[in-house]
Amino acid sequence: MRKLINTPFSEDENKNQGVVHTSKRHESAERQVQGSANYVDDIVEPQGTLYAAVGLSQCAKGTINSINLNAVRESEGVVDVVTIEDVPGHKDIGPVFEGDPLLANGEVKFFGQPVFAVLATSVTLARQAALKGEINVTEVAPVLSADEAHRQQTFVRPLHKFGQHSERVDDAFANATHHASGSLSIGGQEHMYLEGQVSLAIPDEEDRMKIYTSSQHPSEVQKLVAEVLDVKLHRVMVDMRRMGGGFGGKETQAAQWACIAALLAHRNNCAVKLRLPRFTDMHVTGKRHPFENSFDIAFDSTGKINATRMTINGICGHSPDLSDAIVDRAMFHADNGYFLGDSDITGHRLQTNMVSHTAYRGFGGPQGMIMAEAMMDKIARAIGSDPLSVRKRNLYGPTTGTTTPYGMEIEHNLLPEMIGELEESAHYWQRREAISAFNRESPVIKKGIALTPVKFGISFTAKHLNQAGALVHIYTDGSIQVNHGGTEMGQGLHTKIGQIAANEFGVELDMIEVTATRTDKVPNTSPTAASSGTDLNGKAVQNACITLKARLSECFAKSLDQEAKAGDVQFSNGYVALGEHRIRFPELVQQAYFARVSLSSSGFYKTPKLQYNRDTGEGRPFFYFAYGVSMSEVSIDTLTGEYTVDKVNVIHDVGNSLNPAIDIGQIEGAFIQGMGWLTTEDLKWNENGKLISENMATYKIPAIGDTPKEFNVKLFGRKNAEDSIYHSKAVGEPPFMLAISVWCALKDAISSLSGYTIDPQLDTPATPERVLNAVAAIQQADSRGGGA
Structure with a gap:
């Protein structure tokens, strides 16, 4: 696998110390590899912790006549059993609109709906007891x-x-x-x-x-x-x-x-x-x-x-x-x-x-x-x-x-330029000609190629969610603790936030500690979703840092009897400077502490320019668009429907990347996950409404062997025209849709059987069975002299 990464560039406005726009290791990488990174299930449990499990419905729709939990209560180790009637407050936990009861409330809405919960002295005993509930339901189709x-x-x-x-x-x-x-x-x-x-x-x-x-x-x-x-x-x-x-x-x-x-x-x-x-x-x-x-x-x-x-x-x-x-x-x-x-x-x-x-x-x-x-x-x-x-x-x-x-x-549409660059650098037309020649000579294996773009809007479409808060503390040794409303799920958000804080104060990354997300530090936070984690929280952290820097600058300038020049103070390379005067950052922090300067600040940010009228279906729901282009080449076996993804070329727009290595990783991961959605991940329910693709044996996510044989990813390297954090762009969701080029390439290979005159029907996921059916449909139409 070959990776192409643009050389990061710096901006004078950022006073970049090599902390941002630079590849930095994920803040938890070593702990995750060593197995020492703590997740919820790793937290040391308090003495006397008990364990819960849920009892599930065994039909998809109906009215609950009775719930007999006697056998559950009498099961070994059981301490408590609850139903919806035991809830003291709200029974519905729908996030926006009602419709999600905490436990089934008089009716069953889907197969496997939680109806009751049991508490026991061990995980095993709780789960065993949860199987013993008797739920009487008058079923409806x-x-x-x-x-x-x-x-x-x-x-x-x-x-x-x-x-x-x-x-x-x-x-x-x-x-x-x-x-x-x-x-x-x-x-x-x-x-x-x-x-x-x-x-x-x-x-x-x-x-x-x-x-x-x-x-x-x-x-x-x-x-x-x-x-x-x-x-x-x-x-x-x-x-x-x-x-x-x-x-x-x-x-x-x-x-x-x-x-x-x-x-x-x-x-x-x-x-x-x-x-x-x-x-x-x-x-x-x-x-x-x-x-x-x-x-x-x-x-x-x-x-x-x-x-x-x-x-x-x-x-x-x-x-x-x-x-x-x-x-x-x-x-x-x-x-x-x-x-x-x-x-x-x-x-x-x-x-x-x-x-x-x-x-x-x-x-x-x-x-x-x-x-x-x-x-x-x-x-x-x-x-x-x-x-x-x-x-x-x-x-x-x-x-x-x-x-x-x-x-x-x-505005600022990058797709024509990006398509042109990939078209030329990945040799689309030469490969198209070679593939057409291959398909004419190959009776069984057919190749396909497709180049598809991505234009993805960045912002929550619910306007009020486009806000974020942060809390930044500077301690007297110069170390800095950052808390913000975003959550870390492996995407490197805390790493980027740490880079932003380090860059603002001109210190090394190891001087920054990004703590757990806690509702008692930053209130009323938005979900980490919509690719907005860094955009929103990065700006909130930056704003908190700017407040603290202003206080420190005023303190330093005052100590030099140059209060009027506080705006000229610079933070870089571990020092704070005003003209020819320099002081180490920790020393200035000590000085500010003794001068009774507050070394803690909150920060806040709300995304500008958003306005959308849902009644008329018109407006500006997005702050900006992230763009990408991908070219995929595939080979299919027309006798079995099996296929391989042979080569992928991607150019993706992340603005002025905060961390190229993390962004490349997000692009690669999103592409493979998108490929799984479009090719192998097949959700199945039976006629009773029960999910039957219910484990890793019956539901296939991409494995390492499904990775394209050649996978080239390049960052476009154009800074965001909008005033996002350091002119970067979101990267979480947009590259997922680059994988649509794989689906289009599969269709291209199938269409070659008709001399590219028939557009095949290929529903997703395009499993080998569906590919084979599409091949058969083309061959049948071709034998009848059918067209598109």
């Missing part, structure tokens, strides 16, 4: 598909539309030279975090509660625990040092287990740990939303789009959870990097009797973006053009348009 949800009109939230120009869309379709339509079933995805869902609740004096939880949203856990226990928020403290992966699966859905642990801890006045086994975790936690989408497009003879109609159907599961915003983001990204002409985009939020699907890296964006690429392929096959040429013709720009379907102007 569940809703398990998009078609059935539409037939029964079951929705978790109302539909939402972009585009208020139906007459213009109708006229454009009526006058267009060409029309095409298509549909795509898009599978969901299990988060498969290495560390499963786990919480430890420790009761404190009176009704206070400490919670240690593997959660992306400590403030929400604090709020929900307080509401369930019927206490004020200030009575609950949530601590989160690190997660073993989250990917969105711990944004809302970590709260339930913390609330159950807290309820049992409160009732029994003892510490309670609840850790879900993988099998249970997969049944009771939501996935990436499956989607059923369709489109109609009108275009001219060159393949340029005149008008678009699109219907997006998010399969949400039994409750709203975050589905409203997730389907919105799918709609926001249905254009990807292309001008869709006059457009009409409708999004449905379908209610089904499945676990409530939730946030997952990209948050609906991938399920929308893939539709744009499906349209480009459909047009290319229809007019006999290369798909890359069609993509380039439809990019946002002066010859097409620069306004998105939701009314946001595209």
Whole structure:
């Protein structure tokens, strides 16, 4: 595997000491390799800790007639058993809208829904006891598909539309030279975090509660625990040092287990740990939303789009959870990097009797973006053009348009330049010619290639979430402690935050300690999601540092009788300087302490420029866009449907990278995870609504052998035009969608069987079975003389 990393550049405005824009090791790397990094399950348990487990429903829908828990209570080691009736406060813990009872409340909504919880003296005894509950249910036929949800009109939230120009869309379709339509079933995805869902609740004096939880949203856990226990928020403290992966699966859905642990801890006045086994975790936690989408497009003879109609159907599961915003983001990204002409985009939020699907890296964006690429392929096959040429013709720009379907102007569009660079550096046209020649001579193995772009909006689409706080302490030896509202789930957030603080004070990175995320240090935090962790919290930390630097500068200038020049004080290389005067940073801190200068400050940041009117479907929901381009080459066996990803080239835009090594790692990891979503990760439910892809034997995530044989990643190296932290850009979610090039390359290889005249139907995940079926469909159509 070869990695291409741009040489980091510095900016004078940052006074860069080699701390930022430089590859630095992840702050926990050594501890993680050694096994000494503490996760929630590693915390030393207080004396008398007891263990919880949950009892699950065995049907997908119905009314609960009775719950007999006698055998559970009589089971060995059992101390307590609770149902929804034992909750003293709020019974519903829905994060935005109601619909998520802590435990089943009179009805069963999905197969495997927690109905009761048991507390016992060991993990094993608790789990064994949880199997003994008798739940009597009058079953009802569940809703398990998009078609059935539409037939029964079951929705978790109302539909939402972009585009208020139906007459213009109708006229454009009526006058267009060409029309095409298509549909795509898009599978969901299990988060498969290495560390499963786990919480430890420790009761404190009176009704206070400490919670240690593997959660992306400590403030929400604090709020929900307080509401369930019927206490004020200030009575609950949530601590989160690190997660073993989250990917969105711990944004809302970590709260339930913390609330159950807290309820049992409160009732029994003892510490309670609840850790879900993988099998249970997969049944009771939501996935990436499956989607059923369709489109109609009108275009001219060159393949340029005149008008678009699109219907997006998010399969949400039994409750709203975050589905409203997730389907919105799918709609926001249905254009990807292309001008869709006059457009009409409708999004449905379908209610089904499945676990409530939730946030997952990209948050609906991938399920929308893939539709744009499906349209480009459909047009290319229809007019006999290369798909890359069609993509380039439809990019946002002066010859097409620069306004998105939701009314946001595209500024600072990097895609034309990035596509041109990858097209040339990875030799697209030479490889296209070589692949076409190979396919003509190879009867069984067929190759495919695709170059696809990514345009991903950065910001929470819920405006109020675009804020962050921080707390920075300087101690008298010059060491600095930083606390902020973001959570570390392996993505390197704490490392980047440490770099930012070190750079601001001009000290070495080892002078900075970034502590666990705690609700008693920084309140009312937003979730670490939407790729916003560094953007929001980095700015908040920087603002706290600026306040402290102003105090130190004033102190130093005053000691030199040059108070008027406090604004000229510089922090660099471990020193503080004013003109020819220099002092070591720790010495100035000591001096400030004796001068009674406060050495602690909070910081705050809110993202500017955001405004979006959901009623009209227009506005600016994003601060900026992150861009990327990827080229993938694949080989398929037309006799078995098996395939390999042979070569991948990526150029990705992270602005002025804070830490190139971490950003490269995020890009590589996101690409492989995206490849898994599109190729191997196949969620299956049986006719009763039970998840049957419920373990690592029946659900295949990518393994090391699935890594492309050649994998080249390059950072684009263009600073963000917007005023983000040091002009960097978010990196968590955008590169996930680079993997769409793999799916398009598979389609390209299959299409070669028809001389590139038929656009194959290839739903995702594109398993070998689906590839083989698509090959057979092409061959059958070809034998009949069929076309696209």
